[in-house]
Amino acid sequence: MSWDTGMPLLVLASSLLPGLVIFFLPEERVVTRTTLNLAGATLKLALVGVMIWGVLYGHHYETRLPILPGLDLVLRADPLSILFVALSSILWLVTTVYAIGYLEGSPNRSRFFGFFSLCVTATVGVALAGNLITFLLFYELLTLVTYPLIVHRGTEVARRAGRTYLFYTIAGGTLLLLGTVWLYTLAGSLDFTARGFLSGLDGAHHTALVIIFVLLIGGLGVKAALIPLHGWLPQAMVAPAPVSALLHAVAVVKAGAFGIMRVVYDVYGIQFAATLGVTLPLAIVAAVTIIYGSMRALFQDDLKRRLAFSTVSQVAYIVLGIAIVGPVATIGGLVHLVHQGVMKITLFFCAGNLAETLGIHKVSEMNGVGRRMPWTMAAFTIGTFGMIGAPPLAGFISKWYLGVGALDGGQGWVVFILAGSSLLNAGYFLPILYAAWFKAPPDSWPAERSFGRRETAWALLAPPVVTALLTLAAGLLASAPFSPLQWAHFITTLEYAL
């Protein structure tokens, strides 16, 4: 096995092996567990760095393992998979640091970090999948290893949220399986191919292809939390903050959105999908999700629940970018995959800090919290302005490309959706900032923990500050080499053969 064929396996193993070892570590082996966690995350990041360099200079990283006659398990690093795998690797490292601080002293940490590592392994598998069957395997693995994280606290509410999650995602997985099998019988291949592999099929199959499209998008739309398949996401916010970060930014919803990208670009091909007439309904579903998610967020007093509905809305931007046919909108969708992750993880980290340090769970409890926790709230402020789409932050870049792409593709109505969504985002985020920065703090906080002169523990504070800086950098340095935007340009060039 050469370096190029082994690289995808190495990237997978960098989180799989530490995860398996961690399962068997006794609870009190804190240092060993922490070392394994951080070493795995750092090694993965380094390997992904090498892979980015290689892909840019024409290396072909592919591992192919036969699983059934005519069906291979394929792991491949192409520009699109690199975008997702880089996002997951960077945010996994940050989330690991955060989780170490967050769970300090709590029970069942070996179990937690074991599943945590498996969750990232599954996400990387989803990202590197070279065909639909490999994608499906890791996608289902992701469902299974995320469930224990959602129910980690063991409360009745957590178990209920876990059951809901399983119900939705297994149903979604079934649809995806059905669509995949049907597609295989029809096309005889499931390999992801730039510009798709279905356009050459006989016209008689077009109706079947539309139905398969609906099945696949229905299955993927569960994890991407598209309306009306989003019900599990707001309930799952009962999970610990690092898990929320995984669900909303690194792994689960992203896997759904990424899957939709794969199906539209590398299974159907964007032009063929437009010819079949499936992109406009997808755009409409995304638009409805954007507005609906924002409107629901507007009325939530629970901070994490508000953020969860915000995710419903924001992830649909990615789908909208895919569904507007045209290179500029594609760039918008691709870049928002990264930007949404960085911004939303910042917000969930901050929500976790407020809960862990002051016992704040509701927006109505946040009066004056900016004075007590200025760094956390500064990071939160950057994240929220990014979500609103204020320049020069990451969200501005995404909305810019989506808006220009919509005009470019002759779909001006999307611009109004973006404007309405920005208004609603401002409507549910700015009151939080006003309460935090301008209202007087209460005499006492719901459940305050002292961290000496620091506002909270370093392990809790550093991650949101870092991701807030990334939010700023992704926007401000959008035209710099290796920025997410430049990488999205690179992918689009290949996808549209520009």
Next chain:
Amino acid sequence: MNTTLSAILLLSVPGYPLLLAFPALRSRSPWPCHIALLPAVILLAVPAAFSVDLPWLLFGSGLAVGERSRWLLAMAVVLWAAAATLLRAPANQPESNHLTTFFLLTLAGSLGAILATDLVGFFTFSTLMGYGFYGLLVNGGEMAAQRAGRVYLALLILADLALFEALLIVAAVTDDLSFGAAHQAVAPSASLNLYLSMVLIGFALKAGIWPLHFWLLPAFRSARPAAALLLGGVPIATGLLGAVRWLPLGEISSPGLGLALQWLGVGAMLHAIVAGRMQGQLKMLPAYAAIFATGLFITALGAGLADSAAGSRYGDLAHLFIVSLGFGLAVLTVGIGWLAARSPDAIAPAKRAGDPAPWFERWPGAAVRWGAQMGSDTLPRLRGSWLAAAGRLWQIRAWQSALDGGERSLQRWAFAITLLLLLGVAVAFIGALS
């Protein structure tokens, strides 16, 4: 000037205040708001015009200083320096730190907008200015200030949305978003009218131009003095500057739109005169002056849009007008503040009789009280001693009043008392002789 040095200097004009906005980075600096202006002062002192391209920034951006922006920068430096002096809140208050942060963010946005060479750069800086100014308006303010802030914020968001739409229209027709290239690209485009409408609505909301001036009156009414001083030179001036820079003046002739704007401008001026006269509060004079002046500006802008030849001449005049407006409104605001501190009767004349104290006694006290009202604590000990001295003066004047009252009584009986005294003197003299 060396290219690297000029780039550093240009970047540091908005960048340095932005860095100082982080409390940790200014914790040892006694005068952060003043120090933040240093790069701008140095830039003003360098006579050359220069620019820097920043291809890695946003979608490719740049900063430049030329003759026009130099005037605006000078105005900004003077106004910000004055506001920085007035701003300092009493020590040991948590609001003070926040206020300084908002001040520096607004400053960075305001200076950056003056130097921006492209649409996205200007939009970014003006947004930063807007949100920072919201903080200046509401931080530590009372209910009225918070209400004014809410109105300002809502309109700011709408303005930014309108301008974002305008940006998208330009980006759909060109990749080069520098002002000149954008004007040339958008002028012949089919979306020109939509672009013009979005730009006009956006900047009218930002600058508080009638009839979209909803935030202007509450802001003037409730802003603390430092913020009131900046109202003309920062949000209004930046809004007007945006209109001048974003509109393709000299590239298009749009008689219909131009005429509509001229009528709107005349309406604004009439509104300012009538409403200002009916309102009657001297404190609101700067607000109505702003509506009048922006009405005048819009009238001229209409002329510039109606005729491309007039439009190409409009640029220089518009910049000078904005500078004059910034200074004029600041002077008016300070003057009225001064008048209010010197003699509250001037603001509400019916309530009290005139102050009988002579000018040399009234004015130092008025200066001290005015400074205190402005939230200025720049020289606390000196201010304390001034207040103590003023207090003593008032005490002395109370005794003087008592004596004066006695004297007036004496004056009324002066003839009789004189006779009595003379009689006494005569009696004593005769007694001595005998």
